[in-house]
Amino acid sequence: MTQWNRPALGLAATLTASALALSACSADAGGGGSDDTITIGISLPLTGDFSEPGKGVQRGYEAWAEMVNADGGLLGRQVELTILDDQSSADRVVQDYEALIAQDQVDLVFGPFSTRLVVPSARVAEEYGMLFVEPAGAAAEVFDQGFENLFYAAPAIANDHYNHLAEQILALPEAERPQTVAVAAMDDPFAQGTAYGLRDKLADAGLDVLVDEVYPPNTTDFSSIAAKISDSGADVVIGGTQYQDAVNLIVALQQLDYQPRLAAFSTAPTNPEFSSAIGEQTEGILAPTGYTPEAPWPSNVEFVEHYTETHGNPPAEDEANAFTTGQVVAAAVEAVGCAEQGDCQQQLIDWLRENEVETVVGPLSWDDAGRPQSAHMIQQYVEGDIRIVLPADAAEADFLFPKPTW
Structure with a gap:
């Protein structure tokens, strides 16, 4: 299901036509989804300064959702993505995640593109106790904020x-x-x-x-x-x-x-x-x-095949890091056995602190600040x-x- 111009409650600004919800199921989107869906809220720079990589991240998230749903979903439930356009604005990304978490009551959130947008959105997620796995906030300052809920889904930080x-x-x-x-x-x-x-x-x-x-x-x-x-x-x-x-x-x-x-x-x-x-x-x-389509990791072979069949070319790093974000969250959800706001979120965070996850960029593990422990x-x-x-x-x-x- 795809929805356009989906309103975010309580926002003065009107969402653009780039706002969408993607689902491979036929159920209607509702607050926090239905018993048959797991809803994931995302804000991305689909317009503005970071729109080019932002759209790459969108493609990676969508590829992950398509593949997960084709394989039976998470915990036997179909995944539904709600993607809003933050227009490359730090103020807008804060509004988006506030709306997704507080008003829309999504079950999970994925991070945006760019350190400039990751830091303010991670603050919102932490305020609500939400797990926050992100594909593109690699600057050192991300990990100097003291976030206890953040994990970077790539092999190494920017420096x-x-x-x-x-x-x-x-x-x-x-x-x-x-x-x-x-x-x-x-x-x-x-x-x-x-x-x-x-x-x-x-x-x-x-x-x-x-x-x-x-x-x-x-x-x-x-x-x-x-x-x-x-x-x-x-x-x-x-x-x-x-x-x-x-x-x-x-x-x-x-x-x-x-x-x-x-x-x-x-x-x-x-x-x-x-x-x-x-x-x-x-x-x-x-x-x-942090990524090559030639990597032999089993999940990467499947990802490249699916992505290339859909888009006519292999995925690039932005798409891969987004896909990795989905893999990391999915691993925690399947291991813990839950995916909703509340106590479940801390269980997901605690599990990722202690475990390694196999991804399309290789095995990932993190330190206490969410820094990945690998290399580019x-x-x-x-x-x-x-x-x-x-x-x-x-x-x-x-x-x-x-x-x-x-």
Whole structure:
């Protein structure tokens, strides 16, 4: 069942046509669902600054619900998703989760996209004692809030995404090692966390940071930042980016004929639209990732097959992290044997604190703050395809250095 323009009670703002409810059952949606359904409330940035990855997360959640329902649901009950559009607004995401939990009385909630939206929505969930598993709040500040209900459904937090790349660079013979770095990061905790994690590890090892720029999330003109980076001649360029900002920055750097020896951008290169957006000059571009469609985990093989059949292409990282969120919550629900507001939520939280969950990104476990205890891989465009190059034991292709010209 799909509903459009579903009202959120008590909100002054009217939900847009992006608000929807997805269900594979025929029962009507009701407060907290019926005996035949488990309702899950979600707010996502389907419009605004984070709409591109937000829609990827939506696709991942929907794929998870479709597969779970086809397999009999959770606890023998069909799953129903209610997805609202927060318009990439922290104020709106708070309103959405207040409405979903307090007015709609959903049984469970899944997290939104972006650290900027995860932190305020996690506060709402904790206020109501709800388990809060989220796919995209990786910045260190998420885990410094003292949340007792939050779990990040990916292998590593933002500051550690580039650990394998830093180790690779610093292991190069001194005569071959890059000497200078330029950084441009969106004013966003996740984007800055990924970029600064790599920047700081290289700086601590003696590389000089020649450019260190921060830009607002809505920036579209990167000519001045690109000029600073090009003029610096830095060996390494690091972009703390989401999607469109990375595309615009890379195009601006290409237009200036700046040729770094190494180029790393968070998030964007893993997007299936990236190659067509910047042209064919992708060779050697790097990005951290917690996911590859080639991973042999049994659930991933099934996920990739279902997703590809539905969408015509394999899932990317945003879709996979959303699917992982569903897997994590489902594991707790099936183990504890309940899925509703109230005492059940604390039982779900306690179970996840003590257990490991098999997912499409591999086995996950968490510390007391909800940090996953694993590591990200490093992908690189090699002969036109993005492939895992680090760590060596997971590599699908050899690490390219220096970066070919673009």
